[in-house]
Amino acid sequence: MVRFASRRLALGIAVTATLTATAVSAAWASSASHASASRSKGLTTVRVVFDWPGIDFEAVPLTVGNARGFYKKAGLDVKIVIPPSTSTTVQMIAAGKGDIGFDTTTDVVFGQQAGIDVKSIANYSQNNNWGLVAKPGRKIDVKKIKGKSIGIFADSWTKAMMPYVLKAGGVTASQVKQPIFGSDDIAPLLAGKIDLATNTLNYAIAQVQSGTGKRPSVLLATKFGAPNVPVWVYTGMNSWLKQHGSQAKAFLSATRKAFAWSIAHPAAAVKDYVKAYPKIGGGLKYSLDGWKATIPALGATSSLLTQRASQWKQVTRALKSVGLLSKPLPPSSYFTNAYLKG
Amino acid sequence: MNAFLRKTAVRLAMAALAVGLIFGVWNLVIFAFDLKAYALPTPQDSVATIYDRWSTYQPLMLQTIKETVYGFLIGAAIGFCLGVAMAASKIVQRLVYPALITSQAVPVVAIAAPLAILLGFGLATKLVIVALWVFFPVVVNVLDGLARVDRDLLNLARVMGAKRTRAFFAIQLPATLSPLFSGLKIGATYAVTAAVIGEWVASLPYGLGTYLNTAAASLDARGVWGATILLTMIGITLFLVVTAVGVVATPWERRSTARRGIRSLFINKQKGARRWFGSLPAGSRSESQSRPR
């Protein structure tokens, strides 16, 4: 996964990410004293747990939803909760420290495999925009990766995608170097420490553009055989959804409106986001570049957020084929569109 | 030999009991707090995971052991040399000591990331991080050991005509052995944790620390705890090895007599007596007059 992080933020992320145990308790403490359905100003609070230990422009629709009153009109007050590391989002909503999760599709599959009854209730993006990134001007030939160093992250999506990279390159894992980064592999790429980086391209493009003013070389993984399945989804624990179905529905309906507005007015939307998070998030230019680069992945406005069973079939098939999933479940175990209606 | 076997058997039994106790408490915690498997698997599951995935764990474990042991040795050597240098010169001591304490006070996670940028993602960064944690208790202990050598003993050596370097190697250096091993034992306990943190920022080649990261990312709790058990074993083993070497290196700490060496076979007391007593036969003075006390 890609996120641009300012130096100070990267440092803070490194500190928290390495102390997962204390980090989880920190998350417990940090999620404040909001009970699941507390009320403030007559609005119901919904806690959305982000997928990365630092806020960034993918949260634009949520902040727009708050800023432009979409959530208020639905009787909701959405609070974004930042997790302590790149892989604790599922655990946090499972532990009740959040209501809705913003996460990757692979995290849902692995969550179910671990016995956590987490369900995907809406797609964030509709396409797979993950791929390889190189310095501006350098060509990427996936067949020539033998002996090269490819920066990766320790999250489940990367784990699911890398086998496709290796297969396309005709190499085994031992024939390439895959240094693992905590939160930022674009900076080492630009510094020449690694040959290629892996990332979702909206982040890669935004980060390289704001860092060098040029566009990076990119190669979508779907071009060399990776399945075209969405990267991110909104999730919820089945038990919570059953109890708070109307809240979930209201949340998704308002979020869809916020998405549509943000796509139509990207500059204003990003301004709202930067106003809500002035100190962190990378700054105006980076966030605007990033949001603009995200929009193509969101799909047609008419089918925003909607999931297909086929996408889950593809995900489980892909994970099984690379040995990461021993027992694929039927798509209905992973997702439901029920809360998108109404 | 019998007593030795019995002692060893008792020690092994106590170790097994200790492990059993830990596993028992572990299971109890899971039961008492109703922890799900994805949060904390049982020790049995974790051990089973080690068996199942041994082919995966083994190269990772070897890599982490390599980093831990090499880093430990480097840290020990640096710590020892630094301790000796600081004992030899008050100026060096005053200059270096504050820097040493700062090096320990700065959180290693803050140093680790810039270190990886400087030294890369390979072995070097990890060795530095492990050595950083190991060398400090060694320095402190060696310094203390050297400071505790009796001034009068050094004066006595001088009176006997010893040169300073001779006295250093014969009197001061061996005096560092006992405190050195105390310091090494402490360093050994930290070494594994330092290696894991090193692997988090400098991940090539993959070790158990990197595995912790990636397993946690796919909610693979059993993988995480299997690796954790292996890491704990590495740490304990290193500690025991260091302790054992310390026991062998400092026999006077727990024995009354030295083991009879080959040399003792060649000592001829009659020949030696000639220097002192000339023609006096050895033992001519009755023992009662020179009563041993």
Place this chain on the structure above:
Amino acid sequence: MNGGSPKVLVDDVTVHFDGALALDHLSLEIGRSEFVSIVGPSGSGKSTLFNVVSGLQRPSSGRVLLDGRDITGETGHVGYMLQKDLLIPWRTVVGNIVLGAALTRGVRGRDREEAAALASRYGLGEFLDHYPHALSGGMRQRVALMRTLALDTDVLLLDEPFGALDSQTRLDMQLWLLSVYEDLEVTILFVTHDVDEAILLADRVTVMSGRPGRILADLPIPLPRPRDLDVLTSPAFVELKRQVLGLLHHTPAAAAAR
């Protein structure tokens, strides 16, 4: 004093220490194989005298001669023993006895043999491989004395070597030292606070003054050798003791002795 050139000559030694005068133009002659006890109040510079003779400290003026040779400021010519046994914990009894050789020319097989013979002769034959911590205080001091004897020197400086022992052990050690002295040909300077001990062991008792250190008096001890316990209660001994005490505390008896 016996005829012939002195074994050790302390020639007009003055030592300034921290601005004060520790030894004031002190001269002392010790003959070959003589046993000289030195008594005096605390701070009278007895230890300073030993430091100068052993070469640890250079005097501000004056010299030290050994067999006529100037050894001022040079170490390695005499043996030295303190109240602390200063045995090295990781060396055995034999290993400690040969320490002098170990620190200088290297230990030869013969050194070990001599050490073993010495130790066995004086009751430590069963303890040759023992570490110091396994020995009693008296045994440790015995080893320390043997270490001093084993050096390639025949002059020993003993600075209250039995001061830390209990009185029973101390008596044993004094008798033992007497027998060692009578066995071997060594020249001994012996510092002590114990007047009984000084007289029992020595051929001469030298009385030093308080700071600055000067020789007040030099009393010959004509008690016959070999000496044993009975000497301690003989009339001759008591008379000598009276004289020494008088010298130490400036009584009329002291005046009579001079």
